[in-house]
Amino acid sequence: MIEVKNLVKQYGKKRAVDDVTFTVNKGEILGFLGPNGAGKSTTMNIITGYLSATSGTVTINGHEILDDPVNAKKSIGYLPELPPLYLDMTVKDYLDFVYDLNKAKLPRNQHIQEICELVKITDVYNRLIKNLSKGYRQRVGIAQALIGNPEVLILDEPTVGLDPKQIIEIRNLIKELGKKHTVILSSHILSEVQAVCERVIVINNGKLVADDTPDNLSKDMSTDHTLTVRVEGPEDEIYKLLTKIPNMVSVQALGEKENGGVYDFSVEAKKGEDIRREVFKRLAARNWPILSMRTNQLTLEDIFLQLTSEDKSNGGAK
Amino acid sequence: MLTIMRREFNSYFSSPIGFIYLAVFYILSGFFFFSTTLIYDTADMSYLFSNLYSIIMFLIPILTMRLLSEEKKQKTDQLLITSPVSLFSLIMGKYLSALLVFSTGVAVTILYAIVLASFTPIEWAVFFGHLVGLFLLGMALIAIGMFLSALTESQVIAAVLGFAVMLLLMMIDPLAQYVNTPILSDFLSGLSFNTRYSSFTLGVFDFSNALFFISVAAVFIFFTIRVFEKRRWS
Structure with a gap:
């Protein structure tokens, strides 16, 4: 479904992403874990075609993101770190716009209505985005990523700015979505990844340090x-x-x-x-x-610290 | 492309910018229509159009300042770039929306012509020559303004850069006179927007002038696309 091969992104002398390789299978929920500034967002931006990699390839559904961007992007729904909202539009106009932008071919009103119910924004449907709270904005951002029913969802820290109740709701939503979609979810909150994801990739200083299930990760390293x-x-x-x-x-x-x-x-x-x-x-x-x-038994927190602080790239896990 | 154009056009009018632009344009053009045409009892609108040259020079940076800078600042460019739309249609959508607002402004001169025509027969061919000249000038200037707006995240910087470039364009003629080297002087006056535009206001439709403005527009649209391409790679 998603194939990332030897991805490198060089910013001047700094390597933001350093030879990252992984694949995500259909219907998988992959957690993308790392401390702030580890290269999570950069990697996601490359996968979605917002940035170009210095070297390496990204293939989505058989379409190379650089050679065939339009088809590759069609199958991606992306929620960046900051939801890309036009503040001067209403939720309705905004989602309509995204619908057109994605050239979606579903029954428009029904489709948008379903998404709004799914992320619970029907009550702010006719309000200007500028007047919404951070939690609502985040949810409009998620709604935006869902439009057109893309096969791949890439969510960059989707629960940031939400209150605890909303966080649980969104996590359940993501789990639900994972049944039909392939999801990549980035986070620096370990419990979140543990709760939602079937597989975890840990990235630190641009390097892949672990790639396994959350359980295996803790088992391999547990004492x-x-x-x-x-x-x-x-x-x-x-x-x-x-x-x-x-x-x-x-x-x-x-x-x-x-x-x-x-x-x-x-x-x-x-x-x-x-x-x-x-x-x-x-x-x-x-x-x-x-x-x-x-x-x-080590918690994911311990594993995470162990993986990211000791600079041993084979820290017990694969 | 149409989607982006429609959204952008609407956003001109969901913020005050579109209204302010049109209001200022209508007031100033109305004033010059009165002071150069009506008051002299003439059907010759060329003075109006030559005055409009400097008016749009100062108004277009306002029209284009937020075109791309705001997208970058609000990170909405991430939505546009990661959606299945080519960079070309993205930029063209933006460009056309600004051109549409500009045209809405310029169209008021047709009204003036109709008002005038009710008093005296006017030379429609000459009038449309004027109109085409103004439209072509707008095409070129909007492309330049859009390019400048792509360079920065700040509307203010985009506007200031825009004004600076417009001022420079207006100063090319005097500059060309001061330069002693004939080649350089010819080169500068060849670049003059004013000379090329005023040939339209004189009622001369020179195809090379039209081509000049269209080329400037094409070159700066191309540059704008390159700016976006480059940003991905750096």
Whole structure:
């Protein structure tokens, strides 16, 4: 559906996008993740044909964006970082204009009406865009991208400026859209990507640092074999007991917690060994209650930080 | 192209610019129609048209200043460029909308001619020669103004650049006289919009003059497209 090959964008001496390659399949929702200034928007602008790449190719539905721009652009609906709205138009006129611009061949009024209901802007339909709040403007921007029913939707930070309720609505909407469309969604909010996307691409300093499902990303990098245990009892003796457990690599006392008599331990076993049951049995035998025990699974936040801060381009993930 | 033209034309009149442009044009042209034609009891409208030359020189930058600069500033160029419309039809749509507003202004002279014709027979061929000359001049100037507007994000800068260029165009004739080198002097007077336009107001329809204005328009439309192309690559 979308094929991006060896994309490079050079701004003077700065490489905004550095040899990025990925493909997006039909019906996939791809999350595009990266800190501010990582090259997300630049990449999206290149995919949609707003900017040209210094080298590399973008193919959409078999149409090369530079050789056959009109056909490639026909299948894209794009919401840029700032929704491209004409402030002096009403929502109705604006969407009509976008409809004509896309040379859409659907029943006009019905189509526009459906989109308005989908993004919930029917109540501001006849108002000037200039008088709308940021959330509404953002939604008009999304509506604009949906017009003409494009096969590919490219949304650059679609939930920026919305209140929490709207954010959830828009996320659900995107999920819904992902059933029929191919979606690329950029964000610097990890939970959003985690909630919506089936696949995540992490980009940092213009380079692709990871390309996987959110679950795989956290699994590959997770530390399933390390636990944090909170136990009530004498610290030294618990420590000794824990170190005797088979396959144990290291035990670290994290100090006294709560109101005393309760201690946290960070426990690391050999990779691939599950020692949770053993820990429970041995502590139970001594009548030292376990108040909590959790595996130190990394959240997407941790992975993200790990991927983007350590400059190792193969940081565990592909 | 028509879509973009229609939207742009409407936006001239959803902001005050279109109205201000037309109002000022109508007032000034009305004044000169009165002071050069009616008051002298003559059917000769050539003075009116030669005065309109300097009027549109100062009005056209107002017409073109926001044409492309505003798109860039509001980021709406992203919508236009990423839509399945070629750059050529995008720019032409913009250009034609400005030309349409300009023509709406200029058309008032037809009314003047009709008023005049009710008193005395007038030479329609000469009048339409004037009109065509003014229209061609507008074509060239609007293309220049649009080009300048493509260079910047600020309407004000586009307007100031526009005025500067128009002033320069008006000063080419005196400049040509001061230059001693005959080749350079000929070159400058060859570029003079005034000379070429005034031959229309004298009732002479010289095809080379028409071609000159059309070429200027074409060249600056081409330049405008190049500005957009270049922006994608830089």
